[in-house]
């Protein structure tokens with residue numbers, strides 16, 4: 001990242017709520033040094049309660065340069081690292097334990113002189129905290145780690161107000177989380193002047209257990225954890241701070257970090273680091289709140305129904321209790337609509353969910369089963385995910401009039417029976433199951449696919465009247481089932497619409513469904529019956545040929 005990108009990243013971390021941010025390795029390059037200077041010298045970039053952390057190896061020349069980069073800062077955590085494991089001491093440094101301690105002591109003495117003991121009052125105005133990392137702590141004998149930390153503490157002389165940070169890393173993760181936790185517990189129990197020590201963890205993910213290791217280490221006594229958003233870092237990365245924070249959140253502990261718009265955090269990190277966040281990353285992945293399989297979709301649909309019913313009954317928000325979804329996606333600024341994804345392994349619940357999203361209708365159970373068969377054949381044939389657009393297309397093609405939206409009512413005369421319901425009441429009256437609107441005759445003119453047609457029919461009530469009117473157009477069929485439903489998108493959706501579901505069959509062919517949706521119950525019934533009759537006739541024609 002260049003300076004501008006680093007600045008944006010820094011500001012994003014601030015807005016999420018982080019208070020200790022490692023911003024640079026000033027001795028590594030001019031870019032790192034200048035970025036540190038830019039943060040410190042640009043007024044207003046660093047809030048008063050935020051600590052800048054800067055990092056250096058245990059080398060005098062590089063430490064001097066690092067401290068120089070911090071001139072004028074209010075609060076600095078100076079982070080020095082030196083490996084303590086046998087493997088690194090032998091192979092990389094060729095130093096004994098005593099030589100390693102001696103090097104550390106020399107460097108900490110130098111740091112004291114250049115910071116809190118400096119003769120320059122301006123340097124002493126900075127609040128200095130020393131952080132020391134015995135690198136490869138997990139692979140270091142815990143006795144030696146303690147010995148070097150005790151020695152460093154004695155040289156630095158921390159206070160309770162400005163504790164020394166001992167940052168104990170699994171630099172390369174080489175053991176199970178419980179083993180690491182035992183090492184941390186031992187360290188916490190044996191380090192002296194514990195109230196002047198902040199025990200910090202720094203976990204890498206080589207065994208894929210960085211989160212578990214950090215959490216167990218914290219339970220074992222650690223006070224602080226270092227990590228990166230989405231686990232970026234060398235090799236398999238550092239511990240993922242997003243997961244750590246939201247794991248706390250889901251246990252009812254406020255992590256003090258705001259991920260209420262997690263998608264924007266993903267976008268920021270992906271843009272600046274050019275490293276994508278995995279689709280299945282905990283909490284933040286694109287698929288985290290998507291379910292592809294039928295039984296999961298069914299359970300979640302029931303979960304939402306249950307939650308909504310409880311909320312309606314009690315008039316207040318309910319505790320999150322949802323199969324398969326560990327937290328409410330809304331808490332992360334994510335949407336419920338994204339939850340159901342349908343493919344060839346989905347069942348009727350997921351498909352019904354999408355139909356509800358697209359048309360706002362609850363299909364009768366038998367129609368759900370019939371439509372699921374159609375969708376699954378399509379999903380298997382194409383091998384693709386079923387999107388709302390595909391659902392809309394399949395549903396219309398199979399159950400609705402072609403271009404049903406173009407079906408225009410030209411004229412309609414209605415005669416009513418003795419109960420004398422006024423005609424404008426008829427249009428707004430809706431029943432949830434069977435509709436019994438007392439219409440006994442109907443003259444309908446309509447335009448379908450650009451062709452003007454008209455028909456008339458009579459019966460005992462709306463449904464039989466419409467069925468007869470459609471039969472007058474030359475269709476032969478018998479009505480088997482019929483349901484009507486109110487379709488209301490929102491409180492403002494007035495007048496509401498009616499969905500009509502009919503199932504018909506003929507002597508030769510198996511049953512077929514038709515669906516109509518219109519603000520007039522008469523017209524939605526007409527659409528449903530005409531749509532099903534037309535489809536049945538088309539199937540018969542195919543059957544004959």
Ligand SMILES: CC(=O)SCCNC(=O)CCNC(=O)[C@H](O)C(C)(C)COP(=O)(O)OP(=O)(O)OC[C@H]1O[C@@H](n2cnc3c(N)ncnc32)[C@H](O)[C@@H]1OP(=O)(O)O
Nearest residue numbers: 025027028029057058059062081082083092093135171234
């Ligand atoms: C576990 C971690 O992630 S620690 C963080 C690591 N981060 C970085 O290294 C980023 C910045 N690093 C750099 O810019 C450079 O490596 C520098 C400036 C630190 C050193 O650069 P150079 O002097 O050119 O050496 P180089 O990059 O080859 O590093 C290896 C040298 O550093 C020494 N070294 C490695 N770690 C440390 C340490 N913690 N303390 C002191 N010396 C160290 C090695 O022993 C080796 O010394 P040698 O040349 O005498 O054998």
Ligand SMILES: CC(C)C(=O)C(=O)O
Nearest residue numbers: 081133135169171202
């Ligand atoms: C320098 C330290 C903190 C480190 O990155 C590690 O040991 O993993």
